Amino acid sequence: MAVKTLTIDGRPITAEEGATVLQAATEAGIKIPTLCHLEGVYDVGACRLCIVEITGTTKLLPACTTKVSEGMEVQTQTERLRNYRRMILELLFAERNHVCAVCVSNGHCELQTLAYSQGMEHIRYDYTFPKWNVDTTHRLFGMDHNRCVLCTRCVRACWHIEGAGTKNIAGRGATSKIITDLNQPWGDSDSCTECGKCVMACPTGALFQKGSTVGEMVHDRDKLEFIVTAREKKQWVAAD
Amino acid sequence: MKVRLATVWLGGCSGCHMSFLDLDEFLIDLANAADLVYSPVVDVKDYPENVDLCLIEGAVCNEDNLEILHKIRAHTKVLVSFGDCAVTGNVPAMRNPFGMDNVENVLQCAYVDHAQNNPAVPKADGIVPQLLANVRPVHEMVFVEYFLPGCPPPAARIKALVAQLLAGAVPKLEGEQLKFG
Numbered sequence: 001m002a003v004k005t006l007t008i009d010g011r012p013i014t015a016e017e018g019a020t021v022l023q024a025a026t027e028a029g030i031k032i033p034t035l036c037h038l039e040g041v042y043d044v045g046a047c048r049l050c051i052v053e054i055t056g057t058t059k060l061l062p063a064c065t066t067k068v069s070e071g072m073e074v075q076t077q078t079e080r081l082r083n084y085r086r087m088i089l090e091l092l093f094a095e096r097n098h099v100c101a102v103c104v105s106n107g108h109c110e111l112q113t114l115a116y117s118q119g120m121e122h123i124r125y126d127y128t129f130p131k132w133n134v135d136t137t138h139r140l141f142g143m144d145h146n147r148c149v150l151c152t153r154c155v156r157a158c159w160h161i162e163g164a165g166t167k168n169i170a171g172r173g174a175t176s177k178i179i180t181d182l183n184q185p186w187g188d189s190d191s192c193t194e195c196g197k198c199v200m201a202c203p204t205g206a207l208f209q210k211g212s213t214v215g216e217m218v219h220d221r222d223k224l225e226f227i228v229t230a231r232e233k234k235q236w237v238a239a240d
Numbered sequence: 241m242k243v244r245l246a247t248v249w250l251g252g253c254s255g256c257h258m259s260f261l262d263l264d265e266f267l268i269d270l271a272n273a274a275d276l277v278y279s280p281v282v283d284v285k286d287y288p289e290n291v292d293l294c295l296i297e298g299a300v301c302n303e304d305n306l307e308i309l310h311k312i313r314a315h316t317k318v319l320v321s322f323g324d325c326a327v328t329g330n331v332p333a334m335r336n337p338f339g340m341d342n343v344e345n346v347l348q349c350a351y352v353d354h355a356q357n358n359p360a361v362p363k364a365d366g367i368v369p370q371l372l373a374n375v376r377p378v379h380e381m382v383f384v385e386y387f388l389p390g391c392p393p394p395a396a397r398i399k400a401l402v403a404q405l406l407a408g409a410v411p412k413l414e415g416e417q418l419k420f421g
Binding site: 102106130215 | 321324327328329330331333334336337338339340374376377379380384387388389391413414418419420421
């Protein structure tokens with residue numbers, strides 16, 4: 001396969017043709033913050049946290065869906081990017097009711113971890129305090145829309161790892177919501193196989209195992225990567 | 241000259257103040273560096289003038305909270321939002337999804353719909369302060385200089401921030417010291 005040469009943060013990098021900037025950076029040990037990216041499912045560029053600057057374009061492009069090209073110059077840690085990343089995180093917190101103190105994922109939450117990494121100690125935007133419900137109709141799992149960041153990782157895990165197609169997204173903009181089947185209570189779903197991959201995929205406390213209380217919900221994302229590696233490479237190896 | 245320090249308890253559970261008391265021997269250092277001029281743990285009724293630093297626990301929930309907050313801002317050089325309720329609204333703000341003008345709904349829910357005995361909304365004008373239409377974090381009502389998140393912030397984090405402030409530095413919380421919940 002053809003190889004492309006590029007620079008990321010001034011470092012010369014080689015990457016396979018067709019690789020994304022995120023893949024190239026990860027391979028080179030350069031960390032770009034991500035939220036909607038999940039190892040094992042395709043990328044959609046939904047959260048914009050992995051935005052990077054690329055010489056020759058004024059647009060900020062998501063590293064997860066931008067392919068490498070010959071001679072590309074990428075910056076991942078500029079002041080401008082840090083400002084936008086913090087802004088995105090603050091808007092996510094303001095958009096729904098993320099009450100960390102009483103959340104099942106407190107301490108094991110990717111949204112929290114990202115917020116700390118960007119130095120977020122308060123939210124500059126007015127909280128919207130929308131009204132969302134919690135669907136606890138399923139026998140094993142619950143869905144708390146208050147904590148959802150609409151990353152669609154659960155939807156992609158459900159369709160493309162499990163192949164069940166239970167989870168989907170309905171609505172527009174900030175009022176979009178994750179639905180099961182034809183916007184039915186999760187417990188009434190005919191297609192759900194109760195595999196729990198959506199719960200493993202969730203970065204926040206939106207999807208949880210019933211019975212978890214504050215801080216108890218740890219999402220086992222390595223299991224998803226394990227399944228995908230086994231399927232695609234026929235290698236039954238655990239992630240590092 | 242000693243720093244004139246105040247702490248105040250708005251709409252919160254007092255857990256942040258409990259954590260403050262957990263400062264243990266640092267309280268002695270603090271007593272040498274600062275005079276506690278107003279606090280739930282000292283017997284001063286009115287917020288004084290010329291306060292250097294005030295730690296504000298709790299969200300802004302009722303008319304009393306808002307009134308004293310404006311007074312605090314007018315009389316204080318540096319405000320710190322002390323704990324998640326002050327920083328984010330946290331648990332007290334969980335009434336907001338009932339609607340942005342939710343007082344009637346909230347009181348109805350708490351004192352009538354779920355009451356086992358004598359369902360009635362309590363009313364004592366001049367004694368029980370009126371709830372605000374919705375709960376807001378402190379910095380949405382007045383300008384706040386610094387933020388100390390946590391529910392509650394552990395004593396080590398309070399010490400980290402207060403020590404930096406007393407040393408005249410711009411405080412910065414990093415690593416373990418920056419955490420919500």
